[in-house]
Amino acid sequence: MTVMADRPHMLTEDFEAVARIGAREVEGLRLEFIDGVIRSKAVPDGDHGRIIVWLSRICMQHHPDLWLHAGQGVKVEQYREGRAIPDGVLAHEDAFVGQGDWVDPGPILMAVEVTSWDSDTERRDRIEKPRAYASTGIPVYLLIDRLECQVLVHSDPDGQRYETVRTVPFGKDVRLPDPVGIVLPTEPLKDWVR
Template sequence: MTVMTDRPQMLTADFETLARIGAREVEGLRLEFITGKMGVKAVPDGDHDRIVVWLARMCMQYRPEQWLHVERGLMVEEYRSGRARPDALMAPDDAFVGQGEWADPTPVLMVVEVTSYDSDTDGRDRREKPHAYAQTGIPVYLLIDRGNGLVLVHSEPDGQRYETVQTVPFGKDVCLPDPVGITLPTEPLKDWVR
């Protein structure tokens, strides 16, 4: 039997309907649709939440004109046919006013993912999402990789991938390039991993 890998599992509109119904029926269910495949995001643990709160405070301190939106649905990939729900993203505070569940990513300066301790993290956060976010043209993808104790800063999207990836171990400062323009002291991240 031949498996077709170049076709999506379903149409984007069908995914949106399923995600909307699933979110109502099962509390905490978070579905995504990337590279034509549906995935389920793990419900975040307390340390995951703490990292997002820490990052929000850092961003507010250095970029008060921007906001760190949490779990905002985005239309991603080359033709906006994917649907991602990043852990957080940086954009102006009113960037998504009037938009539905899946927003236009144009005003987004940075997307953030914090890895979970599930089997899907490697494929989803480390491989599929960098590609989807680069195709979308989002300037910076920040991956806080708790499993490996690393912060990865992807920048300079070329429409298919990020040309620059900076990798820094927890404990060292990391510079988030323009248009974000923040230096993060990552020492606190050591306290929020297993």
């Protein structure tokens, strides 16, 4: 079977059904649908989870009314045809109540990804996800890159891409721009890499 590059592998609603079944049938399976292609995402390891908890605590200290919602499915890409599962999304505590498995990205102030040790991380976290999140207008995309020991802060989405990308090594503080408005101390991240 030949896959057409200009057409999705399947309809979005068919993907949602497959993702729901897959998540129940195979423990730890996480599927995403980006650029019309089904992708699997590695199950987070202990250090990955620790980074999300650490970041969640920092966000709540600065913005008690905002939560870093972990593993929330999000409708992404133009016309919301894609489906992604960021490691975390920063939004009001009740932003997704009643929305189901795949939420509208409108209330999201920041999407967060932490690199995994799988072979798809390069394409998924550094190419596809920034494009998908920028297309929805999510103001900030934070990539915590454990492979390169650096943090990338994407901001100023123009509907196609993020116009500004700031890269800092672990150990150096980085400012997450408004609407997040937090200075992130990245020194602790050095303890959560292989």
